[in-house]
Structures are given as structure tokens and as C-alpha cells.
Amino acid sequence: xxxxxxxxxxxxxxxxxxxxxxxxxxxxxxxxxxxxxxxxxxxxxxxxxxxxxxxxxxxxxxxxxxxxxxxxxxxxxxxxxxxxxxxxxxxxxxxxxxxxxxxxxxxxxxxxxxxxxxxx
Amino acid sequence: xxxxxxxxxxxxxxxxxxxxxxxxxxxxxxxxxxxxxxxxxxxxxxxxxxxxxxxxxxxxxxxxxxxxxxxxxxxxxxxxxxxxxxxxxxxxxxxxxxxxxxxxxxxxxxxxxxxxxxxxxxxxxxxxxxxxxxxxxxxxxxxxxxxxxxxxxxxxxxxxxxxxxxxxxxxxxxxxxxxxxxxxxxxxxxxxxxxxxxxxxxxxxxxxxxxxxxxxxxxxxxxxxxxxxxxxxxxxxxxxxxxxxxxxxxxxxxxxxxxxxxxxxxxxxxxxxxxxxxxxxxxxxxxxxxxxxxxxxxxxxxxxxxxxxxxxxxxxxxxxxxxxxxxxxxxxxxxxxxxxxxxxxxxxxxxxxxxxxxxxxxxxxxxxxxxxxxxxxxxxxxxxxxxxxxxxxxxxxxxxxxxxxxxxxxxxxxxxxxxxxxxxxxxxxxxxxxxxxxxxxxxxxxxxxxxxxxxxxxxxxxxxxxxxxxxxxxxxxxxxxxxxxxxxxxxxxxxxxxxxxxxxxxxxxxxxxxxxxxxxxxxxxxxxxxxxxxxxxxxxxxxxxxxxxxxxxxxxxxxxxxxxxxxxxxxxxxxxxxxxxxxxxxxxxxxxxxxxxxxxxxxxxxxxxxxxxxxxxxxxxxxxxxxxxxxxxxxxxxxxxxxxxxxxxxxxxxxxxxxxxxxxxxxxxxxxxxxxxxxxxxxxxxxxxxxxxx
Numbered sequence: 001x002x003x004x005x006x007x008x009x010x011x012x013x014x015x016x017x018x019x020x021x022x023x024x025x026x027x028x029x030x031x032x033x034x035x036x037x038x039x040x041x042x043x044x045x046x047x048x049x050x051x052x053x054x055x056x057x058x059x060x061x062x063x064x065x066x067x068x069x070x071x072x073x074x075x076x077x078x079x080x081x082x083x084x085x086x087x088x089x090x091x092x093x094x095x096x097x098x099x100x101x102x103x104x105x106x107x108x109x110x111x112x113x114x115x116x117x118x119x120x
Numbered sequence: 121x122x123x124x125x126x127x128x129x130x131x132x133x134x135x136x137x138x139x140x141x142x143x144x145x146x147x148x149x150x151x152x153x154x155x156x157x158x159x160x161x162x163x164x165x166x167x168x169x170x171x172x173x174x175x176x177x178x179x180x181x182x183x184x185x186x187x188x189x190x191x192x193x194x195x196x197x198x199x200x201x202x203x204x205x206x207x208x209x210x211x212x213x214x215x216x217x218x219x220x221x222x223x224x225x226x227x228x229x230x231x232x233x234x235x236x237x238x239x240x241x242x243x244x245x246x247x248x249x250x251x252x253x254x255x256x257x258x259x260x261x262x263x264x265x266x267x268x269x270x271x272x273x274x275x276x277x278x279x280x281x282x283x284x285x286x287x288x289x290x291x292x293x294x295x296x297x298x299x300x301x302x303x304x305x306x307x308x309x310x311x312x313x314x315x316x317x318x319x320x321x322x323x324x325x326x327x328x329x330x331x332x333x334x335x336x337x338x339x340x341x342x343x344x345x346x347x348x349x350x351x352x353x354x355x356x357x358x359x360x361x362x363x364x365x366x367x368x369x370x371x372x373x374x375x376x377x378x379x380x381x382x383x384x385x386x387x388x389x390x391x392x393x394x395x396x397x398x399x400x401x402x403x404x405x406x407x408x409x410x411x412x413x414x415x416x417x418x419x420x421x422x423x424x425x426x427x428x429x430x431x432x433x434x435x436x437x438x439x440x441x442x443x444x445x446x447x448x449x450x451x452x453x454x455x456x457x458x459x460x461x462x463x464x465x466x467x468x469x470x471x472x473x474x475x476x477x478x479x480x481x482x483x484x485x486x487x488x489x490x491x492x493x494x495x496x497x498x499x500x501x502x503x504x505x506x507x508x509x510x511x512x513x514x515x516x517x518x519x520x521x522x523x524x525x526x527x528x529x530x531x532x533x534x535x536x537x538x539x540x541x542x543x544x545x546x547x548x549x550x551x552x553x554x555x556x557x558x559x560x561x562x563x564x565x566x567x568x569x570x571x572x573x574x575x576x577x578x579x580x581x582x583x584x585x586x587x588x589x590x591x592x593x594x595x596x597x598x599x600x601x602x603x604x605x606x607x608x609x610x611x612x613x614x615x616x617x618x619x620x621x622x623x624x625x626x627x628x629x630x631x632x633x634x635x636x637x638x639x640x641x642x643x644x645x646x647x648x649x650x651x652x653x654x655x656x657x658x659x660x661x662x663x664x665x666x667x668x669x670x671x672x673x674x675x676x677x678x679x680x681x682x683x684x685x686x687x688x689x690x691x692x693x694x695x696x697x698x699x700x701x702x703x704x705x706x707x708x709x710x711x712x713x714x715x716x717x718x719x720x721x722x723x724x725x726x727x728x729x730x731x732x733x734x735x736x737x738x739x740x741x742x743x744x745x746x747x748x749x750x751x752x753x754x755x756x757x758x759x760x761x762x763x764x765x766x767x768x769x770x771x772x773x774x775x776x777x778x779x780x781x782x783x784x785x786x787x788x789x790x791x792x793x794x795x796x797x798x799x800x801x802x803x804x805x806x807x808x809x810x811x812x813x814x
Binding site: 037 | 137146234236
């Protein structure tokens with residue numbers, strides 16, 4: 001699997017990220033580090049415990065990272081989620097969390113597949 | 121330890137590690153990158169590194185303290201004037217942008233980051249600020265140079281006048297010092313004249329020109345040794361108006377200078393008097409500008425204390441008396457008060473005047489000038505020195521194994537050395553420590569309050585305090601001594617700005633002292649008081665309550681030798697410890713129990729009721745067994761009612777009563793009676809000790 005194919009699988013915009021970061025090496029480095037970021041775990045835990053302020057920040061961070069890496073799909077849902085939580089809990093948040101979770105899994109899966117391909 | 125690097129330092133404050141790394145990668149190797157993962161850490165880093173940091177990249181949404189919080193603190197401390205901030209954020213709402221610009225950010229970078237844009241904006245901002253810093257130092261040098269040149273020119277000019285006048289040149293200097301001192305006193309006393317430190321500086325400098333009009337006075341009149349004729353006096357008096365006219369004739373550009381305006385007032389009116397009897401205009405009271413009033417007084421004072429052809433030099437004291445007594449014309453009562461209240465200060469100032477002070481004054485003026493231009497905060501060189509000190513401090517702080525701390529009131533923050541933070545289990549930086557639960561918990565609310573009160577109660581003259589308390593160090597409560605120095609600002613009045621200090625572990629030495637004290641006062645085996653201490657305590661107690669009913673009993677363990685011989689010394693010790701325990705149980709709080717001999721004990725009881733039932737009860741409770749050994753005691757008792765409150769007499773009586781019991785078969789108690797007088801003592805030495813006294 002190539003980096004381009006990985007981007008296609010996770011719903012990202014490879015051309016856009018290359019235009020900004022200007023180095024394939026750099027993109028690859030940060031894509032692989034995406035899975036180390038703790039914000040997703042923090043988001044799940046904060047939603048679970050009803051700490052919506054923390055959940056807002058976590059969604060906001062995911063959004064920021066996605067924007068930087070041009071992970072368009074997950075970037076959009078996490079952005080919507082952070083808006084839904086900006087001033088505390090709103091009912092829309094529940095459905096959006098589910099969407100973020102599904103798209104995060106999709107993203108993570110694509111990155112793992114790419115990881116295996118580059119390792120092998 | 122700190123790495124010394126020539127690279128410019130950029131601080132990235134962002135809660136996402138990924139985002140920080142991406143930015144760091146984009147900026148590449150040209151800069152040294154410092155990272156902070158929330159606002160608090162960012163502020164701490166700014167506090168620690170100051171203007172070493174060339175640029176801050178600041179995220180908005182962060183835990184603990186967000187980007188706006190950081191900007192607020194940077195504004196409060198005026199760091200924002202020296203350290204540029206670029207906001208990074210996915211927030212694009214215009215209110216955010218506006219608020220950030222209002223708080224002094226230089227630029228915005230929005231996500232997603234574009235490598236070229238990030239690098240370009242960073243480079244531009246860093247360059248812009250570097251250029252500005254260079255300009256600041258250039259301007260500061262120039263202001264200093266200008267200040268120096270102009271005071272030099274004034275000095276030369278006034279010396280020319282004095283030289284012609286046959287004076288030493290000290291007159292101008294003295295008038296300057298007097299004018300400055302009196303005006304400062306007046307400013308503190310009243311705001312009637314709206315004086316500012318800048319006005320005082322201008323008036324004092326202008327005072328040097330008060331007699332320039334004398335240039336136009338013919339030398340024969342100026343230096344005439346005898347009395348003036350009325351015509352000559354009229355010529356002489358013209359010098360004030362002439363001086364004013366000379367200044368008025370200056371080109372327009374100069375006439376509006378505050379210095380020239382002040383000099384004009386002084387030249388023209390420094391011979392006016394409060395009651396209107398002066399010259400040239402006969403102005404009275406506050407029609408005379410305050411500048412001229414002050415110089416008039418200074419001029420008179422210095423004339424009195426200087427030698428002239430027609431008079432000797434009067435002493436400082438005498439000159440003040442003559443002025444206050446109205447012998448030299450009338451002056452503004454407020455100004456006279458200033459003179460009277462500051463007579464000592466004036467003498468000190470005049471005596472202590474030298475080139476050094478002159479320099480200090482110049483430096484103060486430079487500082488004031490710099491202060492006027494808000495954008496000019498300090499010269500480059502001062503900043504370098506400051507950085508050097510900061511580096512030195514953090515280097516030594518990192519090396520030392522000491523808990524050192526620094527507290528600032530604004531922003532409220534405690535900084536600990538790395539070693540100290542670990543020791544106390546606290547972070548190196550705590551914002552708002554008085555409301556931080558963790559540090560309140562670790563250090564104890566009482567300690568905080570005690571320490572804060574002690575520091576607040578200091579004065580700039582005596583800023584050092586010591587404070588002893590128990591602190592949780594490495595999870596163990598230990599005695600510590602906190603030595604701290606409060607820091608006070610140099611404003612008037614001084615403000616308490618924080619403190620620096622260190623925590624010294626005095627636990628071991630304190631415990632040793634406690635232990636030594638305990639060893640010196642207690643019997644090592646039984647833990648009861650020793651004889652010497654018991655005696656002292658009993659004497660104190662008897663002296664405290666001379667009317668109390670006390671009983672002193674000496675108790676001897678019967679057949680103790682047998683216990684030792686049969687079961688061994690270890691067993692014997694066990695018996696003694698057992699008995700000591702029993703004794704402790706049957707006495708009350710104020711009572712005293714001691715071991716006074718090998719197998720002898722002593723107790724002092726206060727008896728509210730009858731003595732005998734109490735003794736009876738104690739005697740009964742001591743009987744019993746220790747393992748195989750049946751315990752039986754003999755007891756001799758003496759009371760203060762019978763024997764008085766002299767300890768030695770009381771002890772001797774109890775001892776003799778005990779002897780009587782021993783002789784008549786043991787296992788009983790007896791009160792002393794006169795028939796026992798002259799009997800022997802039974803007190804035996806404790807192993808390894810001298811026989812007890814008495």
C-alpha cells in the first residue's frame with residue numbers, strides 16, 4: 001500500500017497535504033504518528049464520564065491534527081462534534097460521537113495497513 | 121542543565137504533541153524550539169527564559185490556561201512588548217481574531233499549516249523585533265548622550281558667570297541640590313503645585329542659570345568690596361531682568377523648551393519675595409512661580425553659608441535659623457516648612473555631594489526619559505546582563521541539591537528548583553499557589569498563611585525571615601526551616617512583589633536536640649524521669665502552688681536482688697519496667713513519677729481530699745505478679761502539710777519512713793512521723809550511675 005492509497009482509504013486529500021507540507025517523508029512520519037495521539041482515547045473517556053469541556057478540547061485537537069494532515073473525512077466529523085460541544089452538551093453530540101468513532105476506526109485501519117506495508 | 125545556544129529560541133504552546141512536532145519540523149534547524157503543552161507551562165517558560173525567547177507560537181484552545189489567558193498574563197507583565205506572539209488556531213471566527221490582535225499578537229497562522237507560510241511569517245516577525253530592539257538601544261544611547269551634553273553645556277555656562285563673579289562654582293551646584301531637595305519635599309507634602317519628578321528635574325537643571333544676567337553687569341560693580349550706592353544697586357538689581365531677556369531672545373525653537381521656560385521664570389523672579397517686597401516686578405505670594413520661589417530660597421541659604429567680602433560663612437544650623445526667623449525676607453510658609461522638616465537631609469545632601477551623585481542624577485534622568493517612551497523598555501546591554509544573570513541563576517539552581525523557591529505576586533506564581541520540586545512532590549511551577557489544592561495540601565494551609573503573613577510583615581529594610589515548620593518531604597514529615605527574603609519594589613511607597621528563599625532540612629539536628637534533651641531528663645530503661653529532673657519539676661510544682669496538699673512517696677521493690685539472682689538481670693529489668701508501667705497508670709496528669717535508685721521509685725501526688733486513701737489505692741495497685749515473680753513493695757510517704765514545701769526535707773522524711781518500713785518487715789506503707797528522725801537512708805545507686813544526691 002502506498003501513502004496515496006492510504007489517503008484514499010481514510011478519506012483524505014493527499015495532493016492538498018503534499019502542497020502544504022512539501023515532503024513525502026514528513027507526511028509519512030506524521031501519518032504514522034497519528035495513532036500515538038491520545039486525544040481519541042481522551043474523547044471517548046470524557047464523553048463516557050460526561051466531562052464535555054474536556055471532550056470539546058479533545059475533539060478540537062483531533063480536528064486540528066486532521067486539518068494539518070488533510071484527513072478530510074475525520075476532520076469534518078470531529079469539527080462538527082467540537083462545534084456541538086463548544087458551549088457544553090447538545091443532543092446532536094451523541095450521533096456525531098458515533099460518527100467520529102466509526103471514521104476514526106476507518107482512519108486507524110488504513111494507517112495500520114500502510115504501516116504493515118511499509119514495515120514489510 | 122541548560123544548553124547554551126546561539127540559535128534564536130521559539131516557544132510553541134499547543135496541547136497537541138502532533139501539532140507541535142509539525143511546526144517544529146517546518147521551522148527546521150534554524151531555531152531552537154521550546155515546547156509547552158498548556159498555557160501554564162507556557163507562562164512558566166516565559167517567566168523562566170524571558171526575552172531570551174524570540175517568538176511565541178500560541179494555540180488558543182488548551183486545557184489549564186488557554187491562549188487568551190497566556191496573552192493576558194503577557195500583557196500584565198508587559199512581556200508582550202518584547203516578545204512577539206503569533207497565534208495558531210483552527211478558530212477563524214472574527215471575534216477571536218479581533219480579541220487576539222487587541223491583546224497584542226503580531227500575526228495569525230491558521231490550520232492547516234502550510235510550511236512556506238509558517239516559515240515566512242516566523243522569519244519576518246523575528247527579524248522585525250530584532251530590528252526594533254537594535255533601534256531601542258540606539259535611541260537609549262542617544263538620549264543618554266543628549267542628556268550628558270546638555271548638562272555639560274549648562275555647567276560651562278554657569279561657571280563662566282561664577283568665574284566673573286569671583287565664586288568657586290560650588291554655588292551653582294549647591295543651588296541645584298537645594299532646589300531639587302526642597303522641590304521633592306514639597307511634592308511629597310502637597311499636590312498644590314502639580315509637580316512631577318520630570319518638572320523637578322527640569323527646574324533643578326534650569327536653576328544653574330539663575331544669575332546669567334550678571335554677565336551684563338560691569339565688573340567694578342559686580343566685584344565691589346564695599347556697600348553699593350543706590351545707583352550701583354539699581355544696576356546690580358537689573359541682572360534678573362537681563363537674564364530673562366537673554367532667554368527670551370533665543371530663537372523660537374528653543375523658547376518653548378520646558379528647560380528654557382523654567383530658566384526664564386527663575387532668572388526673572390528669583391529675587392521676588394512672598395510679601396511683595398522683592399524685585400523686579402514686586403510679585404507676591406503664589407504670583408511668583410514655584411520654581412523661582414525655590415531658587416530664591418536656595419540662593420539665600422547658599423549666600424548665608426558662604427564667605428563673602430562683607431561677612432563670614434554661617435553654619436548650616438545658623439543659616440536655617442536665620443531664614444526661619446525671617447531675617448532674610450519672607451518666604452512661602454509651605455516652603456519654609458519643607459526647609460525646616462528637611463534641614464538634616466539638606467545638610468547630608470550638600471556634604472555628600474560629589475561626582476558620583478552627579479552621575480546618579482544623570483542616570484535617573486536617563487531612566488526617566490526612557491520611561492516616557494513606552495516602547496523603550498531597557499537598553500540592549502541591560503537585557504544582555506539580565507539574560508546572563510538568569511542563565512547563571514538557573515545553572516546554579518540546577519546544580520544545587522536544595523529546595524529553592526521564588527514567589528511572585530504578579531503573576532501569582534511559585535517556581536521551585538527541579539530538585540526541590542521533586543523533594544516536595546510539587547510541579548516546578550505553580551500558578552496561583554494560594555488557591556492551588558495540591559500545593560495547599562502538600563504544604564499545609566497553616567504554613568502557607570504563616571509564611572505569607574511573615575513575608576508581608578517585613579519591610580524593605582529588613583526583608584529576611586526564618587520560618588520553622590513540618591513539611592512533607594519525599595512523603596515523610598520532616599522539620600524544616602524556611603529562610604526567605606521578601607522582594608520590594610523600588611517605587612514610592614514600595615510594593616511587596618514576592619519572595620525568594622530556600623528550605624533547609626533541620627529534622628535530624630532538631631530530633632537530635634529533642635533526643636539529647638530526653639536522654640538528659642529521663643531514665644533510659646523505664647522512660648520515667650530521672651532523679652535530678654524529678655527534683656527540679658517537683659520544686660517548680662511546689663513553688664507554683666504553695667498551698668496545695670502534696671504527698672511525696674518513695675517506693676522500694678522488695679526482694680529485687682532475689683529476682684535478679686534467680687532469674688537473671690534481663691528478668692530483673694523486666695520487673696522494673698513493669699513496675700514503672702504500673703506507676704504511670706496510677707498517677708494523674710499533674711503528678712510526677714521518677715526512678716530515683718536501682719529499685720526505688722518516687723511519686724509526687726496532689727491530693728484534693730484525704731491523703732491516705734490515695735496512697736492506699738496506689739499501694740494496692742502495685743501489688744501483683746510479674747511472670748513468676750510476686751511483686752511486693754515498701755513505701756515511705758511524707759506530706760507537705762506535715763513537712764512543709766522544702767523538697768529536701770520532704771524527700772528525707774519519705775526516705776526515713778521507707779527505712780522504717782524496710783526494717784519492720786517490708787510489704788507495707790508508712791507516713792513519716794517524728795519518731796523516725798535520724799534513721800538511715802535506703803536509696804541505692806542505679807547501675808552505672810553515681811548514687812543519687814540527697
